[in-house]
Amino acid sequence: MLRTFGFVIVIAVLAFGAVWFAESPGEVSLEWQGWRVDTSFAILFAAVAVIAIIVAFVYRMWMFLRSAPGRMSASRREARRRRGYLALTRGMVAVAAGDAGEAKKQVRRADGLLSDPPITMLLSAQASQLAGDEAAAGKFFSAMLTRPETEFLGIRGLLTHALKGNNRKKARELAERAFRLQPKSDWVASNLLDLQVRGSAWADARDTLERSVKNKLVDANDAKHRLTVLDYLLGLEALGDGNEGEALKILKKACDREPGFIPAVVCMAGHLVDRSRAGRAATLIERAWSHNPHPDLVAVYCRARGADDPLEKVKVCERLAKSNPDHPESHLTIAAAALEAKLWGEARRHLENAVGVDASARVCRLMAELEESEHANAQAAREWLVRASKADPDPAWVCGDCGNAVSEWTALCANCDTFAGFSWITPPHVVRLLEGAKEAAQALSGPDGAPDTNQTAES
Numbered sequence: 001m002l003r004t005f006g007f008v009i010v011i012a013v014l015a016f017g018a019v020w021f022a023e024s025p026g027e028v029s030l031e032w033q034g035w036r037v038d039t040s041f042a043i044l045f046a047a048v049a050v051i052a053i054i055v056a057f058v059y060r061m062w063m064f065l066r067s068a069p070g071r072m073s074a075s076r077r078e079a080r081r082r083r084g085y086l087a088l089t090r091g092m093v094a095v096a097a098g099d100a101g102e103a104k105k106q107v108r109r110a111d112g113l114l115s116d117p118p119i120t121m122l123l124s125a126q127a128s129q130l131a132g133d134e135a136a137a138g139k140f141f142s143a144m145l146t147r148p149e150t151e152f153l154g155i156r157g158l159l160t161h162a163l164k165g166n167n168r169k170k171a172r173e174l175a176e177r178a179f180r181l182q183p184k185s186d187w188v189a190s191n192l193l194d195l196q197v198r199g200s201a202w203a204d205a206r207d208t209l210e211r212s213v214k215n216k217l218v219d220a221n222d223a224k225h226r227l228t229v230l231d232y233l234l235g236l237e238a239l240g241d242g243n244e245g246e247a248l249k250i251l252k253k254a255c256d257r258e259p260g261f262i263p264a265v266v267c268m269a270g271h272l273v274d275r276s277r278a279g280r281a282a283t284l285i286e287r288a289w290s291h292n293p294h295p296d297l298v299a300v301y302c303r304a305r306g307a308d309d310p311l312e313k314v315k316v317c318e319r320l321a322k323s324n325p326d327h328p329e330s331h332l333t334i335a336a337a338a339l340e341a342k343l344w345g346e347a348r349r350h351l352e353n354a355v356g357v358d359a360s361a362r363v364c365r366l367m368a369e370l371e372e373s374e375h376a377n378a379q380a381a382r383e384w385l386v387r388a389s390k391a392d393p394d395p396a397w398v399c400g401d402c403g404n405a406v407s408e409w410t411a412l413c414a415n416c417d418t419f420a421g422f423s424w425i426t427p428p429h430v431v432r433l434l435e436g437a438k439e440a441a442q443a444l445s446g447p448d449g450a451p452d453t454n455q456t457a458e459s
């Protein structure tokens with residue numbers, strides 16, 4: 001609309017100009033070098049306009065021809081770049097598809113077309129890895145370390161290589177360097193922690209774990225038990241160095257964070273008793289008993305309470321059991337002490353309570369001992385021992401990752417290498433599954449020869 005209006009105005013102005021020139025042509029006379037030109041002003045104006053148009057056209061043509069070589073080379077460069085990136089993309093696809101030959105071919109093309117090493121180096125390394133040429137891949141990754149923009153990728157490649165080759169020392173150095181560059185990378189942080197833990201570098205591992213929590217890579221609750229374990233191990237390290245004061249400070253942190261973590265509580269309580277702080281040790285153990293009643297706490301509690309003879313031990317065990325009175329372990333502990341003190345009635349009462357809650361193998365064994373000691377009833381004792389062999393296994397330290405059950409706590413699972421994976425629970429009941437299979441086999445083959453196992457089938 002605006003353009004049409006402008007066009008109409010231009011036409012109007014031109015028409016007005018043409019009419020004005022026609023009505024008042026005027027006269028112009030030029031003399032130059034013996035030449036004389038007489039014409040009207042309108043003709044002169046038209047001639048000047050034509051000359052101006054021709055000059056402008058010639059100038060534009062000259063500019064166009066002058067810039068042509070530059071434009072042609074820029075378009076050639078653009079085409080090369082496009083072909084380079086296409087080769088790079090095809091190379092990445094080949095790596096993903098596991099086609100080493102195609103990947104190498106495309107890398108060579110991309111390298112020639114792009115002449116930008118940081119871009120093609122990673123692909124070159126990956127193509128070499130794919131072709132099984134680890135030495136060449138290592139060279140590419142090492143070359144990447146020299147440029148800030150590719151340093152992390154180079155470290156990552158070398159770290160993966162070191163982990164694959166089980167070269168832990170080299171892997172740890174690389175992981176530390178990678179962590180300095182990218183502390184928020186989950187992959188780097190978890191690998192570094194793993195390597196530090198396997199290298200028994202507890203202080204470094206603790207630092208890495210705390211920073212991972214701060215960087216929100218690890219949930220604070222998930223990290224809690226691992227921090228407790230690391231504190232316990234640092235406490236043991238300080239004890240090993242003869243620094244008992246420092247050790248107790250660190251162990252206290254572990255016990256406060258997780259009052260039911262038995263290894264730390266037993267260790268700290270033992271050292272407190274040695275330092276004549278038996279009252280504090282006893283309180284620490286009672287608190288642990290309320291969270292996680294564990295048989296290892298009993299001996300150190302008796303030491304803390306100064307119980308030497310069997311009758312005193314029964315009283316002390318009753319006192320300890322008050323922190324968690326209904327737990328089977330409380331009944332078992334009093335029963336075991338009562339058996340030792342020959343308090344048969346007391347032992348029977350607590351064992352029967354424990355049988356009611358959880359007839360584990362240990363309860364059955366103690367019942368057998370009671371029958372044997374109190375009434376010399378060998379038959380009843382044998383029945384309890386048979387029942388013990390089929391009962392739920394006793395609690396043990398069970399690895400949450402692979403189910404490996406051990407009697408002594410360790411930081412790393414010997415079966416699957418998981419760190420801080422053990423908890424004190426009843427292991428899965430394998431015997432009962434075997435029994436089920438046996439019964440099924442017997443049912444299939446007929447009733448002959450089936451032993452009497454009814455008595456042990458409940459619970």
Ligand SMILES: [Zn+2]
Nearest residue numbers: 399402413416
């Ligand atoms: Zn395990």
